[in-house]
Amino acid sequence: MSLDAKIPGGPLAEKWDRHRFELKLVNPANKRKYDIIVVGTGLAGGSASAALAELGYDIKTFCIQDSPRRAHSIAAQGGINAAKNYPNDGDSIWRLFYDTVKGGDFRAREANVYRLAQISNLIIDQCVAQGIPFAREYGGLLANRSFGGAQVSRTFYARGQTGQQLLLGAYSALARQVAAGKVQLFSRREMLELVVVNGQARGIVVRNLINGDIERHDAHAVVLCTGGYGNVFFLSTNAMASNVTAAFRAYKKGAYFANPCFTQIHPTCIPVHGATQSKLTLMSESLRNDGRVWVPRDPANKKPPSQVPDSERNYFLEEKYPSFGNLVPRDVASRNAKEQCDMGKGVGSTGRAVYLDFADAIKRDTKAVITKKYGNLFQMYEKITGQDPYETPMMIYPAVHYTMGGLWVDYNLMSSVDGLFVLGEANFSDHGANRLGASALMQGLADGYFILPYTIGGYLAGTEFSEVNSDHPAFKEAESQAQSRLNTLLSINGKRTVDDFHRELGLIMWEHCGMARSNEGLEKARTLIQALRTEFWDNVTVPGAEKDVNQSLERAGRVADFLQFAELMIVDALARQESCGGHFNEAFQTDENEARRDDENFCHATAWEFTGDDHEPQFHKEPLVFENVELTQRSYK
Amino acid sequence: MTNAISLTLKIWRQKSPHDKGRLETYPVKEISTDMSFLEMLDVLNEKLTLDGQEPIAFDHDCREGICGMCGAVVNGRPHGSAKGTTLCQLHMRHFSDGDTVFIEPWRAKAFPIIKDLVVDRSAFDTIIQAGGFISVNTGGAPDANAILIPPDAAEKAMDAAACIGCGACVAACPNAAAMLFTGAKISHLALLPQGRPEAARRAINMLRTMDELGFGNCTNERECEAECPKEISIVNIARMNREFLKASFVSEEK
Numbered sequence: 001m002s003l004d005a006k007i008p009g010g011p012l013a014e015k016w017d018r019h020r021f022e023l024k025l026v027n028p029a030n031k032r033k034y035d036i037i038v039v040g041t042g043l044a045g046g047s048a049s050a051a052l053a054e055l056g057y058d059i060k061t062f063c064i065q066d067s068p069r070r071a072h073s074i075a076a077q078g079g080i081n082a083a084k085n086y087p088n089d090g091d092s093i094w095r096l097f098y099d100t101v102k103g104g105d106f107r108a109r110e111a112n113v114y115r116l117a118q119i120s121n122l123i124i125d126q127c128v129a130q131g132i133p134f135a136r137e138y139g140g141l142l143a144n145r146s147f148g149g150a151q152v153s154r155t156f157y158a159r160g161q162t163g164q165q166l167l168l169g170a171y172s173a174l175a176r177q178v179a180a181g182k183v184q185l186f187s188r189r190e191m192l193e194l195v196v197v198n199g200q201a202r203g204i205v206v207r208n209l210i211n212g213d214i215e216r217h218d219a220h221a222v223v224l225c226t227g228g229y230g231n232v233f234f235l236s237t238n239a240m241a242s243n244v245t246a247a248f249r250a251y252k253k254g255a256y257f258a259n260p261c262f263t264q265i266h267p268t269c270i271p272v273h274g275a276t277q278s279k280l281t282l283m284s285e286s287l288r289n290d291g292r293v294w295v296p297r298d299p300a301n302k303k304p305p306s307q308v309p310d311s312e313r314n315y316f317l318e319e320k321y322p323s324f325g326n327l328v329p330r331d332v333a334s335r336n337a338k339e340q341c342d343m344g345k346g347v348g349s350t351g352r353a354v355y356l357d358f359a360d361a362i363k364r365d366t367k368a369v370i371t372k373k374y375g376n377l378f379q380m381y382e383k384i385t386g387q388d389p390y391e392t393p394m395m396i397y398p399a400v401h402y403t404m405g406g407l408w409v410d411y412n413l414m415s416s417v418d419g420l421f422v423l424g425e426a427n428f429s430d431h432g433a434n435r436l437g438a439s440a441l442m443q444g445l446a447d448g449y450f451i452l453p454y455t456i457g458g459y460l461a462g463t464e465f466s467e468v469n470s471d472h473p474a475f476k477e478a479e480s481q482a483q484s485r486l487n488t489l490l491s492i493n494g495k496r497t498v499d500d501f502h503r504e505l506g507l508i509m510w511e512h513c514g515m516a517r518s519n520e521g522l523e524k525a526r527t528l529i530q531a532l533r534t535e536f537w538d539n540v541t542v543p544g545a546e547k548d549v550n551q552s553l554e555r556a557g558r559v560a561d562f563l564q565f566a567e568l569m570i571v572d573a574l575a576r577q578e579s580c581g582g583h584f585n586e587a588f589q590t591d592e593n594e595a596r597r598d599d600e601n602f603c604h605a606t607a608w609e610f611t612g613d614d615h616e617p618q619f620h621k622e623p624l625v626f627e628n629v630e631l632t633q634r635s636y637k
Numbered sequence: 638m639t640n641a642i643s644l645t646l647k648i649w650r651q652k653s654p655h656d657k658g659r660l661e662t663y664p665v666k667e668i669s670t671d672m673s674f675l676e677m678l679d680v681l682n683e684k685l686t687l688d689g690q691e692p693i694a695f696d697h698d699c700r701e702g703i704c705g706m707c708g709a710v711v712n713g714r715p716h717g718s719a720k721g722t723t724l725c726q727l728h729m730r731h732f733s734d735g736d737t738v739f740i741e742p743w744r745a746k747a748f749p750i751i752k753d754l755v756v757d758r759s760a761f762d763t764i765i766q767a768g769g770f771i772s773v774n775t776g777g778a779p780d781a782n783a784i785l786i787p788p789d790a791a792e793k794a795m796d797a798a799a800c801i802g803c804g805a806c807v808a809a810c811p812n813a814a815a816m817l818f819t820g821a822k823i824s825h826l827a828l829l830p831q832g833r834p835e836a837a838r839r840a841i842n843m844l845r846t847m848d849e850l851g852f853g854n855c856t857n858e859r860e861c862e863a864e865c866p867k868e869i870s871i872v873n874i875a876r877m878n879r880e881f882l883k884a885s886f887v888s889e890e891k
Contacts, residue, residue, distance in 0.1 A: 175769060453775065
């Protein structure tokens with residue numbers, strides 16, 4: 001079955017304007033009659049809650065942390081793109097659109113990406129009005145920088161803390177609406193079930209993480225802004241609490257999951273130090289502008305870097321890609337680092353790292369110049385590793401960073417369940433098979449501030465609602481589902497901890513469904529995951545009580561969902577018999593080891609429908625039609 | 638250099654807000670000095686779980702020093718002894734083999750303990766709700782470059798805006814004052830032209846709310862500045878006081 005994305009007709013540049021005019025409006029006096037649930041308070045959830053409340057809707061906002069200011073959007077370092085063309089260097093809405101579609105390896109929807117590029121400019125205006133302290137030039141105008149290999153300077157930034165500042169802006173707008181009585185805030189709540197009544201999303205069931213109570217909340221529409229699923233790999237740059245549960249529970253209630261195998265691996269992370277590592281830390285990829293990546297030519301050479309002369313070093317990116325060198329895109333740099341380590345040339349105590357060397361840059365530009373550019377990153381590196389990157393090369397290794405896949409949504413950001421909207425990293429819509437730097441922040445805020453407030457109005461105004469409250473049998477059933485899962489998890493009393501299972505799952509996924517995939521490896525991973533899942537439900541131990549703060553129980557529920565979701569990723573990766581962006585199947589590569597797409601057979605988004613716990617998911621596809629860009633093959637030689 | 642050390646941990650255990658609470662002793666062995674402090678607690682929690690005991694509850698999320706979720710008083714100092722560092726970024730190489738380490742929650746009347754090391758910091762959200770924002774609705778903002786802001790002002794605003802809302806300033810202060818937190822937000826917005834129209838009202842409302850929530854006052858101990866993981870300066874408290882005085886004397890807002 002083909003999915004209808006409800007893309008408006010007309011020329012690309014006029015679609016959004018036309019659609020906004022065609023959408024039905026909710027009368028201002030009627031807006032307060034609608035309740036909307038927003039789950040998650042990152043850039044997407046925070047901005048959506050604030051913008052909807054400003055319009056007059058009654059909002060209930062939920063977050064897993066103790067405060068809506070802490071969602072993982074806060075950790076984004078680099079910046080946010082916009083097509084302002086302030087530097088007069090040739091940027092335009094069209095160029096930002098084109099770069100994003102091409103960067104996504106032609107697996108995103110043209111109309112969505114164009115709208116994103118259009119809205120990018122409004123976001124910067126809004127954020128400045130909110131008081132975001134963006135970097136400035138001496139004359140007081142906003143500063144821009146080039147980021148992630150873009151040929152124009154379109155990235156706005158607030159030191160290395162752009163995500164933090166944008167999130168605090170959305171949080172402050174949300175706080176204002178809490179004070180105005182338009183948003184009711186429920187922090188330390190975890191969504192455990194979606195409630196669907198007569199085919200419409202009408203509420204959620206959450207667990208209060210302080211006293212363990214299961215709560216029911218009803219509404220006219222539900223908005224999921226619950227982020228990505230990178231923690232399926234156990235080690236990732238995601239926050240510890242980031243999880244797939246809310247999205248996966250919605251999937252089980254009928255929302256299709258699109259392109260789950262599209263994950264992004266970031267090349268410049270601090271390597272794993274040992275088996276007790278709990279998460280990975282990203283360092284801005286701007287480091288590759290001046291650092292040179294190398295490993296010893298001879299795998300047997302285990303001398304400290306200072307004793308390895310240039311002739312014994314293999315600057316593998318510079319040698320293999322003479323024109324782009326160390327600046328090849330994220331996926332290419334990552335795959336090559338892994339390849340070197342697989343050949344036994346990795347460095348450091350675990351052998352899973354490559355050097356990123358600044359010695360030449362310091363010699364050329366002086367230490368002062370390098371400090372000005374990267375001082376905070378060098379400091380961060382030293383804090384974590386105890387090594388001084390001015391004296392000895394950094395060690396880096398790729399890590400899972402972002403997931404492009406997510407719940408399938410149409411042009412209105414509505415999933416395949418009526419009234420269930422999905423925003424930000426949790427949806428699949430804008431980044432295709434690979435996300436470009438500084439565009440995640442842009443998408444989260446575009447969805448929340450400027451798209452949903454229009455499209456949800458169209459849905460509410462055009463929909464008949466029956467009287468449903470939280471006493472409805474569907475709520476009772478959802479609550480009992482959630483309750484019985486918790487009871488089961490607490491009663492297994494096995495011998496392995498939740499983290500132990502999670503770590504093993506992560507290793508399987510990293511090995512077989514990470515940077516490079518093969519059909520054989522994916523099949524093997526599928527068997528391993530099934531066995532691990534069976535063992536989990538027999539042998540996990542979850543201490544503590546249900547009606548209490550119980551962080552082990554919280555994690556157990558999330559890992560249980562990861563164990564099931566991981567298999568869906570494998571199924572998706574196997575179904576896509578091509579390589580594109582972050583999905584690299586070794587059987588499909590060009591002579592230059594680049595991802596080789598198969599546009600004839602796979603120019604579509606895959607969307608999976610849940611059909612039962614022991615059944616194969618149902619395959620659906622949304623064909624992607626490119627009317628405005630020509631599909632090309634990347635090359636970085 | 639990777640080394641393994643053994644420590645004696647004295648950790649505050651408290652079942653619930655009304656429980657009395659006490660320090661419990663836990664030995665930990667073979668802790669790699671490359672681990673972070675929270676990873677060391679993970680190791681202990683894994684062991685407690687397998688021994689059939691309840692793990693230690695502690696807040697954490699990003700583990701890269703920016704979300705502000707983690708925090709505990711380590712040997713009497715919020716986030717431990719390393720300067721400008723959150724607990725998640727404190728590494729075990731700062732400890733020596735055989736050390737005894739005391740780990741306690743933030744202690745302040747306005748931050749009730751929920752369980753073990755977990756405290757309720759929702760009072761910070763309440764302070765922000767009292768005025769820590771600029772009242773602009775979505776849409777209709779002028780072009781971003783229509784407002785010129787000297788880089789110096791933007792930099793100072795950013796220095797204040799770097800606050801992560803962790804609460805270490807309150808935990809460090811003998812009066813459990815939230816002046817650094819509140820001062821940082823008032824400064825951030827007062828330094829920017831966009832924030833000026835509401836500056837007086839903001840200062841009065843946020844300070845009043847801060848007092849009502851049970852935070853103490855500033856007596857210039859400077860402990861907050863010393864312990865702040867983002868090294869926010871107490872200049873922001875002075876600026877808040879100026880804003881408050883100006884508002885009280887000159888403004889019609891009361």
